[in-house]
Amino acid sequence: MAFEYAPAPESRSVVEIASSYGLFIDGEFREASDGKVFKSVSPSSEEVLSEVAQASAEDVDAAVKAARKAFEKWSTLPGSERAKYLFRIARIIQERSRELAVLETLDNGKPIRETRDADLPLVAAHFFYYAGWADKLSYAGFGPNPRPLGVAGQVIPWNFPLLMLAWKIAPALAAGNTVVLKPAETTPLSALFFADICRQAGLPKGVVNILTGDGSTGAALVAHEGIDKVAFTGSTAVGKQIARTVAGTDKKLTLELGGKGANIVFDDAPIDQAVEGIVNGIFFNQGQVCCAGSRLLVQESIQDELLDALKRRMSTLRVGDPLDKNTDIGAINSAEQLARITALADSGEAEGAERWAPACELPSHGYWFAPTLFTGVTQAHRIAREEIFGPVLSVLTFRTPAEAVAKANNSQYGLSAGIWTEKGSRMLAVADKLRAGVVWANTFNKFDPTSPFGGYKESGFGREGGRHGLEAYLAPSSPEGERK
Amino acid sequence: MSTVDRLSVLKTYKLFVGGKFPRSESGRVYEVTDSKGNWLANAPLSSRKDARDAVVAARKAFGAWSGATAYNRGQILYRVAEMLEGRRDQFTAEVADAEGLSKAKAAAQVDAAIDRWVWYAGWTDKVAQIVGGANPVAGPFFNVSSPEPTGVVAVLAPQESSFLGLVSVIAPVIATGNTAVVIASERAPLPALSLGEVLATSDLPGGVVNLLSGRTAELAVPLAAHQDVNAVDLAGADAELARELEIGAADNLKRVFRPRSVDFSAEPGTDRLTAFLETKTVWHPTGSLGAGGSSY
Numbered sequence: 204m205a206f207e208y209a210p211a212p213e214s215r216s217v218v219e220i221a222s223s224y225g226l227f228i229d230g231e232f233r234e235a236s237d238g239k240v241f242k243s244v245s246p247s248s249e250e251v252l253s254e255v256a257q258a259s260a261e262d263v264d265a266a267v268k269a270a271r272k273a274f275e276k277w278s279t280l281p282g283s284e285r286a287k288y289l290f291r292i293a294r295i296i297q298e299r300s301r302e303l304a305v306l307e308t309l310d311n312g313k314p315i316r317e318t319r320d321a322d323l324p325l326v327a328a329h330f331f332y333y334a335g336w337a338d339k340l341s342y343a344g345f346g347p348n349p350r351p352l353g354v355a356g357q358v359i360p361w362n363f364p365l366l367m368l369a370w371k372i373a374p375a376l377a378a379g380n381t382v383v384l385k386p387a388e389t390t391p392l393s394a395l396f397f398a399d400i401c402r403q404a405g406l407p408k409g410v411v412n413i414l415t416g417d418g419s420t421g422a423a424l425v426a427h428e429g430i431d432k433v434a435f436t437g438s439t440a441v442g443k444q445i446a447r448t449v450a451g452t453d454k455k456l457t458l459e460l461g462g463k464g465a466n467i468v469f470d471d472a473p474i475d476q477a478v479e480g481i482v483n484g485i486f487f488n489q490g491q492v493c494c495a496g497s498r499l500l501v502q503e504s505i506q507d508e509l510l511d512a513l514k515r516r517m518s519t520l521r522v523g524d525p526l527d528k529n530t531d532i533g534a535i536n537s538a539e540q541l542a543r544i545t546a547l548a549d550s551g552e553a554e555g556a557e558r559w560a561p562a563c564e565l566p567s568h569g570y571w572f573a574p575t576l577f578t579g580v581t582q583a584h585r586i587a588r589e590e591i592f593g594p595v596l597s598v599l600t601f602r603t604p605a606e607a608v609a610k611a612n613n614s615q616y617g618l619s620a621g622i623w624t625e626k627g628s629r630m631l632a633v634a635d636k637l638r639a640g641v642v643w644a645n646t647f648n649k650f651d652p653t654s655p656f657g658g659y660k661e662s663g664f665g666r667e668g669g670r671h672g673l674e675a676y677l678a679p680s681s682p683e684g685e686r687k
Numbered sequence: 688m689s690t691v692d693r694l695s696v697l698k699t700y701k702l703f704v705g706g707k708f709p710r711s712e713s714g715r716v717y718e719v720t721d722s723k724g725n726w727l728a729n730a731p732l733s734s735r736k737d738a739r740d741a742v743v744a745a746r747k748a749f750g751a752w753s754g755a756t757a758y759n760r761g762q763i764l765y766r767v768a769e770m771l772e773g774r775r776d777q778f779t780a781e782v783a784d785a786e787g788l789s790k791a792k793a794a795a796q797v798d799a800a801i802d803r804w805v806w807y808a809g810w811t812d813k814v815a816q817i818v819g820g821a822n823p824v825a826g827p828f829f830n831v832s833s834p835e836p837t838g839v840v841a842v843l844a845p846q847e848s849s850f851l852g853l854v855s856v857i858a859p860v861i862a863t864g865n866t867a868v869v870i871a872s873e874r875a876p877l878p879a880l881s882l883g884e885v886l887a888t889s890d891l892p893g894g895v896v897n898l899l900s901g902r903t904a905e906l907a908v909p910l911a912a913h914q915d916v917n918a919v920d921l922a923g924a925d926a927e928l929a930r931e932l933e934i935g936a937a938d939n940l941k942r943v944f945r946p947r948s949v950d951f952s953a954e955p956g957t958d959r960l961t962a963f964l965e966t967k968t969v970w971h972p973t974g975s976l977g978a979g980g981s982s983y
Contacts, residue, residue, distance in 0.1 A: 335809020342817050605976045628974030631829045653812050670816045
């Protein structure tokens with residue numbers, strides 16, 4: 204039976220959203236050069252939250268110039284002073300975390316439980332961690348005289364708007380770079396609030412510039428001649444386009460792209476824990492996670508037991524108002540994304556997989572998709588190969604560890620994987636063979652600022668987080684590092 | 688109303704042990720003067736028993752402090768910097784009195800001490816990443832080395848640099864999860880005793896840092912010989928005392944950080960940070976999936 208819960212909404216009054224926002228260039232908000240704007244909508248209600256500026260190529264140029272100018276001083280500040288700016292930012296984020304959590308939930312559609320307990324603590328921790336590196340770069344193992352690259356152009360996705368901002372900006376600034384960052388078109392607001400945090404922290408103008416806009420703004424940014432570094436998180440298709448754009452230049456590139464993570468459950472796994480991990484792996488953030496465990500590989504002998512338990516657990520997931528503190532699954536971020544999930548799920552049925560979803564009442568407004576499971580999936584099915592980026596789990600089976608590894612690696616992607624077994628040597632043997640950048644054993648979707656994150660194969664290259672994450676923002680340590 | 692010079696309220700300086708502010712159990716105090724010989728305060732003249740009590744407090748605090756996440760420890764060290772910044776003027780006055788410095792020079796010492804807490808706040812969750820790591824052993828084994836705190840560290844604070852030197856020897860010890868019994872500068876203990884008030888309001892668990900004032904040799908000898916002390920930083924010992932303490936420390940093979948001349952205004956490096964760490968290496972078989980494996 205399902206428990207009835209009284210509504211427990213988090214108050215919206217903690218956040219004040221202005222009716223319009225400009226671009227944050229050189230420490231000030233300004234309108235787009237051609238006056239263009241677009242609306243940001245709350246995906247759970249389709250309510251217009253605010254109107255933001257659509258940055259033009261001219262605005263991109265202004266932001267890059269501001270960042271270039273700010274770079275002269277910022278890069279020569281003692282690391283210990285840069286560190287203190289970043290510590291300030293970390294502390295202000297901690298202070299304002301409830302406000303930012305509510306804002307993020309409104310703009311993105313994800314549950315308040317996640318923004319409050321996952322996104323925001325990780326955002327603050329990320330700044331705190333990289334703050335500490337700013338005056339310790341020579342200890343990081345990238346040569347005796349680590350130098351920044353210059354101006355970084357950064358383009359981030361809508362699934363973890365503020366967290367992806369933190370992953371981009373914190374290491375860039377710690378290493379002495381200045382940045383021009385473009386948040387996703389559907390989730391621009393938390394980045395604009397971050398601009399206000401930079402003001403409160405007294406960050407020198409031009410060190411952080413925020414340009415809102417659509418894909419054309421991002422394309423203009425990565426193509427701009429004045430940037431030295433491109434960091435992108437988003438789809439593999441756009442990542443490849445960016446790689447083509449920077450071809451022939453000296454721009455350093457890091458890409459964090461799609462995934463089709465395999466979550467492998469062996470017959471000796473603790474079933475209840477594994478079920479929690481599977482649910483967390485695919486339904487966290489409505490499955491709109493690049494490292495989601497979207498392919499469940501279950502050992503044949505425990506398939507029935509595991510799937511029964513998983514379906515029972517899925518039936519208790521609460522889908523609805525993201526601001527409700529009891530909500531497990533919030534809204535899909537946009538109508539466009541909902542259409543993509545719907546189409547791919549339909550292809551699963553059309554190609555012969557068996558679809559199951561718990562009885563689940565979806566709100567009448569907004570963008571929603573019930574947690575969904577496909578069994579009888581083969582490796583050739585689109586739902587086993589393509590990134591759905593939604594709450595849809597494809598179940599495949601295996602008999603031997605070697606078969607599990609072969610199936611897990613049978614993907615263009617290589618971002619994440621999960622292993623569930625009580626046997627340590629088996630876990631390590633499998634982890635050793637997986638072509639994936641992050642392998643979680645008897646857990647899933649764990650993140651920490653000290654731990655590097657990033658993919659193999661077409662999931663991109665470069666790492667974010669940890670000591671490794673600094674490398675993306677440091678110049679080559681060897682003197683012959685310049686392009687011929 | 689007639690104007691009468693207001694008589695200031697003097698502070699009774701006390702020890703800082705187990706998160707509390709006791710007087711010396713011995714009931715003794717000694718006179719502390721500024722560099723010109725003017726009376727500043729009476730500081731507790733700690734006894735051997737006070738030193739033993741401090742070790743008990745430090746040992747009791749070790750489990751939770753060493754078990755706290757490195758992130759949490761970093762947050763707390765940073766909080767110390769925040770609290771100190773708010774008391775900058777107080778410490779500037781105390782350091783100026785203690786070391787006979789101009790106000791500007793004393794302020795520079797205090798600023799450097801605040802920044803030093805920030806420096807070590809950043810190290811808590813990074814030291815394992817520069818001194819630990821995976822070892823590529825020639826066999827099917829997962830092999831990883833990680834640093835762990837050694838335990839209770841007795842710290843003889845520098846005699847001359849009463850505050851910047853003091854902070855420079857305490858912070859690296861506790862950053863990695865050790866707990867400390869600190870003997871303040873014998874001649875200038877007041878900034879150290881005031882630091883206790885800052886630590887007490889910085890979310891630092893009681894017992895992580897314990898501050899004693901008194902005769903360095905009187906306290907250091909029993910601490911160096913104490914069987915529940917794991918290491919000793921001899922920064923505040925002269926050559927003769929250092930040798931005696933090293934002999935005492937050998938009894939249970941304490942880790943010893945020998946005295947050396949240090950410019951505390953310079954970036955500290957990692958020597959003091961790594962001096963009080965043990966390296967633990969864990970082996971685990973990786974098993975085999977049989978021949979072949981994946982060719983993808």
